[in-house]
Amino acid sequence: MKPAFPPVRWLVLATLLLVSSARAQDSDQQQGPSDASPPASGNTEASLVLPSAFGSVEIGGRLRAREAVSAKEDKVLKGILSIPSARLEFTYQWKKRLKAVVEFDVTDGLKDAYASLKLVDGLAVRVGQFKVPLSLVELESTARLPVVRRGLLREVLSEDTLNLTGRRVGAQLEWQCTGCERVVRVRAGVFQKDPERASLQQGLGLVPMARATWQVLESLELGGSARAELLGTSPSGVAANWTAGLDLKHALPFGWGEWRSWAEVLVGRSSVLSGTQGRMLTGRALTAVRFGGVSKGAWYVEPFAMLSVLEPDLKTRNDLLGEGVGGVNVGQWRRWRLQAQVERRVAQAAVPALLSVLDDDLVTRKALLVQLEVVF
Numbered sequence: 001m002k003p004a005f006p007p008v009r010w011l012v013l014a015t016l017l018l019v020s021s022a023r024a025q026d027s028d029q030q031q032g033p034s035d036a037s038p039p040a041s042g043n044t045e046a047s048l049v050l051p052s053a054f055g056s057v058e059i060g061g062r063l064r065a066r067e068a069v070s071a072k073e074d075k076v077l078k079g080i081l082s083i084p085s086a087r088l089e090f091t092y093q094w095k096k097r098l099k100a101v102v103e104f105d106v107t108d109g110l111k112d113a114y115a116s117l118k119l120v121d122g123l124a125v126r127v128g129q130f131k132v133p134l135s136l137v138e139l140e141s142t143a144r145l146p147v148v149r150r151g152l153l154r155e156v157l158s159e160d161t162l163n164l165t166g167r168r169v170g171a172q173l174e175w176q177c178t179g180c181e182r183v184v185r186v187r188a189g190v191f192q193k194d195p196e197r198a199s200l201q202q203g204l205g206l207v208p209m210a211r212a213t214w215q216v217l218e219s220l221e222l223g224g225s226a227r228a229e230l231l232g233t234s235p236s237g238v239a240a241n242w243t244a245g246l247d248l249k250h251a252l253p254f255g256w257g258e259w260r261s262w263a264e265v266l267v268g269r270s271s272v273l274s275g276t277q278g279r280m281l282t283g284r285a286l287t288a289v290r291f292g293g294v295s296k297g298a299w300y301v302e303p304f305a306m307l308s309v310l311e312p313d314l315k316t317r318n319d320l321l322g323e324g325v326g327g328v329n330v331g332q333w334r335r336w337r338l339q340a341q342v343e344r345r346v347a348q349a350a351v352p353a354l355l356s357v358l359d360d361d362l363v364t365r366k367a368l369l370v371q372l373e374v375v376f
Contacts, residue, residue, distance in 0.1 A: 055094035061087045062143055062375045070343075070367035083107055084149075084371075085142070101130075111167060122178040126189075127171045133187045133211035134225045136247035136264045137284055138165040146260070146288035146304040148341040148369045152323040153284050153308045155362055156355075162272055164227065164243055168192055170206075183215040193229070220250045227268075243268030257290040257300065273352045278313035293333030302329040312352050319350040321363065336374045343367040 048059040063086050069079040086106040093099050096118065103112040114128025131139055135157060137150055157165040172189030188210040211225040227243040247264035263285040270280055286306040293300030306325040313319060323345040331337030345365040347355075355362045 055092055055098075058089075058091040058093070060089050060091075060376065062373060063087075064371055064373045066148065066369060066371040068367060068369050070365060087111065116174075122176050124174045125171065126174060129167050129169045130172075132165060132168050132170070132191050132227075133172070133189070133209050134227050134243065135165050135245065135266060136223055136225075136249060137262050137286065140262065143373070143375055145262075145286070146302055146327075146329055146339075147286065147306055147325060148327065148339045148371045151306065151308055151325055151343060152310065152321065152345060152362065153282055156282070156310055157266075161354075161362075162270055163193070164268075183221075184213070186210070186212045219252045221248065223247045223249075241268065241270050243270075255294070257292055257294065257302075259287070259289050261285070261287040273312040273354060278315045281311040281314055282309065284308045288329075290333075296334045297332050300329075300331065300333050303327070304329070312355075316350055318348040319352065321345070321347045321351050321355065323365075327369075334375065336372070339369070339371045339373065341369040341371075343369070 050057045050059070064084050065081075066084050067079060067081050069077055071077050084107065087103060088106075089101065089103040089112075091099065091101050098118070099116045101112050101114055101116075103110075105111050110129070112128075112130050114126055114130045116124055116126040118124045133139065135153075137145070138154065138157060142150075154165075156162060159166045168191035170189050170191030172187055175186045177184040188208070190206040190208050193205050193207045207227060207229055209225070209227045211223065213221055213223040215221045223246070225243075225245045225247075229241040243266055245264055245266040247262070249262045250260065252259045264283070266280075266282045268280055269278070273280065284306070286304070288302050288304035290300050290302040292298055293302070304325075304327055306323075308323045308325075310321040311319065312321070323343060325341060325343050327339060327341030329337045329339050343365060345363070347363040351363055
C-alpha cells in the first residue's frame, strides 16, 4: 500500500519552506486594480534575479500543501493530503522589449511557455501557451486570490467540461492606451481549441477571443470579454458557440489593511451541458477583508467569502446549481499563508446529468480545506 504522502513530496515541501524563509515575492499582490493577466503567469517580480549583458533571468515559484475533507451523497467524510501546486517560474527579460516566460509545475507539468515582444509603445504581441482572456477570476493568479480554490465554476468552465478557460497555445495582440488618464487595456487573439489538426471548414481549430479593461477609479476596474467558435466547430455542428462576459474588481486600501472584491457574469451558448443550443449563464462574486499586512512580512488575518451560480439552460426550469464558500487566511503578507475554507454545493432537481459524473460529482459536495501556501 502506497503512503498517502510520498517522502519525496515532504522533501520538496521542506526545501521550499527553507528557501522562502529567506526570500519573498514583492509584487505578487498589488495595491489597487491591475490587469488580471500580468506579463508573467503568477509572479511579476521573482525573488532571485540573475543579470547579464544579454538580459536578466528571474526565478520564482510557489508551493501549496493541502488537506481536503469532503462528503458526497453517501455522507461519508473522506480526506486526502496532497500538493496541488509546486511551481517554478523562469522569466527572461531583455531591454523591456522582449520577455520569455516558462512556468513548470512539478505536479502538473508545463503551465506557461510564451514570448512577449514590445512592438511600439503601448503595443505588444504574445505567442505561446498561456491563459485565454476569458473570465476575470480564472485569469487572476491563484496567489492573488484569497480562496484555496476557485470552486464550482472553475470545474465547469475548464477544459474537462466546457473547455472555455485555461491555458491554450495561441497568439495575442496587447494594447494599452499611453495617453489616457486611466488605464485602458485591450487584448485580442486566436487560440488553438484542440491539439489535433482541424480543417479549413472548422476554422483550423482556432478560436478568437478578446478582452478589454478600463480603470474607472483608482480602486475600481471594469472589464468585458468575448469568445466565439466559427460555424462547424461547435459540438452540435448546427450553430456557433459563443461566450461573453462583464466583470469588475476593486482593491480599496485602508490604514489597517485592504478590502478586495471580484465579480463576473458570463453568458453564452453551448450544447455541452444541456444537449440543446440554449443559453447558459454563470455568475461569481468573491470578497475579502484583510486586517494587517500593510507591508511585506507583516502579520495579517483575512476572512473571505465566495458565491458561484450556474444556470445550464435559461429555458429550463429547476436546473440551477450553486456553491457557497467561506474561510480565513492567516500569515505574513507576501511570504506565506495558512488557509482554511469550507464549501457547500446545492443543486435543483433538473441539473444536467453530465455534471453528476464529472470529477466525482460536481452537483453535491460539502468540503473542508486546509492549505499552506509559500511564495518565494
